[in-house]
Amino acid sequence: MAQGLKDVPRTVWLLAAGVFVNAVVSFTFVFVFLYLTGPRGLGPAQAGVATGLGGIGLVAGNFTGGWYGDRFGHRRVLLAASTLGGLTLMTFPLLSTPLLYAALPLAQYASGVIRAANSALVAVTVPEGARRQAFAVVRCVSNGGFTLGPPLGALVATGLSYDWLFVGDGLGTLFFALWTARAVPARGAARTPSAAPVGGRGRGVLQELRARPAVLVLLGAILVTDLVYRQQYGTFPVFLADHGLDTRSFGFLIALNGAVILLLEIPAAVALSARPPLPVIGSGLVLVGAGYAALLLGVGVASAALMMVLLSLGEILYKTTATAYVADQAPDHAIGRFQSLYAGVSVSGVVLGPPLGGALYAAAPGLLWPLCAALAAGAGGAVLFAHQRSAHRRAEPQGRREGGGPEGGPAHETGSQPRAVAG
Structure with missing residues (x-):
């Protein structure tokens, strides 16, 4: 390591x-x-x-x-x-x-x-x-x-x-x-402040994002998944209490989440560093969905612990990899703005998750966890599909692409091309 x-x-x-x-x-x-x-x-x-x-x-x-x-x-x-x-x-x-x-x-x-x-x-x-x-x-x-x-x-x-x-x-x-x-x-x-590349030929952030459709798919998938992910802090402890598990049980599960991340986050990043990022991210999102699906097995400490382990493994796979992927895909003049877009959608569940999850749990408690599982799995599937589309575009002859480079989709999904460190 x-x-x-x-x-x-x-x-x-x-x-x-x-x-x-x-x-x-x-x-x-x-x-x-x-x-x-x-x-x-x-x-x-x-x-x-x-x-x-x-x-x-x-x-x-x-x-x-x-x-x-x-x-x-x-x-x-x-x-x-x-x-x-x-x-x-x-x-x-x-x-x-x-x-x-x-x-x-x-x-x-x-x-x-x-x-x-x-x-x-x-x-x-x-x-x-x-x-x-x-x-x-x-x-x-x-x-x-x-x-x-x-x-x-x-x-x-x-x-x-x-x-x-x-x-x-x-x-x-x-x-x-x-x-x-x-x-x-x-x-x-620290990056030298700049509004656009030399010569004024730089494009705005929206143009840069449209030229990178996989990044747009990723941002949408993270937005959906964060709504699901944040339920562990809102409706999940209420669900546990409704089934006879007290605050100590919830504290144990949150501690389990932290322990899994502390033990495996860095080893996983090192072991998977050479793998294409989008399949890693997509697999992580699917694991988040699998975590909430585990609650359908029954209510107890074992199923709740399984849910938290799967959720933690999914978090390890998608959060670090997605942050790095967005940085790798960003043009030099907008790397901070790309990071802000990712950072914003990755905490959107803080505001949107509790009211949406609470309302659904109050109206139809049996629907919440299947829907969470389906949303996260669907988000993961979208990212995996975006990877397949990107791979297909890279495999096409250069003349058939719509203008090469970012306009034809991300040119280097693995992030292997060196970028000069900003001075």
Whole structure:
């Protein structure tokens, strides 16, 4: 495995160290609803509105972070968003309750920008051929931090107060800004801001996407799958409770998810690094569907554990590979915008998943899991079909293609062509 990670630059390892520390102290997202309904005295409906606004801010930040990076430089955007997010979080204990309705989406917006800018920064730092491994490293340490964070946050909230959660999260986010400033060089690691290639012949993002139909299919598939994937945090624990499994069972299953990812994310990325990405992604989406289909076997700890293992394996296959694939397919002048599009659709389920899943579970509980399984499997099938179409186009004689290069579809699905590291 070490041989497979040798192409991951030192800068990415340093950035991953900062991501780990920041993830450990990013525990407020777990406790924010309890904070609003507890110390702040809001009712469940009011707290739901506030957290919903925060979710909208998170998705908006993911959609726009890469666009800022293409314009101003990904390192600068990461530093600015980390500073804004950290300072905003630290002010939470001082704000009146009405102001929290504005501060929460602002903090979440900064968090979304950080996520998109971080992905774009990794993409422009790492050449094609090593991006899957690099993204796997960052995702693995991030998941490790999020695994440690909630129990630590519970100790802080019960031993000190909820206010210290926001202070700690804010300090961790500011530390990430300082660490990034030191670990990531100003020259050579952030893309030079640009609006289009030299000569003004660059195309807009929509044109670039239309020239890469497989990327469009992938984005649609991820949008659908994220709605399904996020049900594990919303309707799934309600389903468990309705069948006699308590909160401890749900905690065990979430811990199982983290353990599988920590153990297998990097080895899987290394082992599959030479495989074409779209079949790997499609297989991962199908596994997500298989996970929810496992709930049809009966309700119990065994079937729920099987569901979570399959879901985790699917996540390992599709999330890292899809992030790297979108980076590999992006034109040099729009790599941040491509990353933002992927980042945005990959968290869309945070906003859309709970209301849609909750409404369906309330109306027809027996339909939810078969529909989730079918949607994820269908999304995986669409990606696999897109791979077959791309392979067919590459096999056609050059003269029969509609203009070669990206216009005729992605020219290098495997991402094996070297891209100069941005300077």
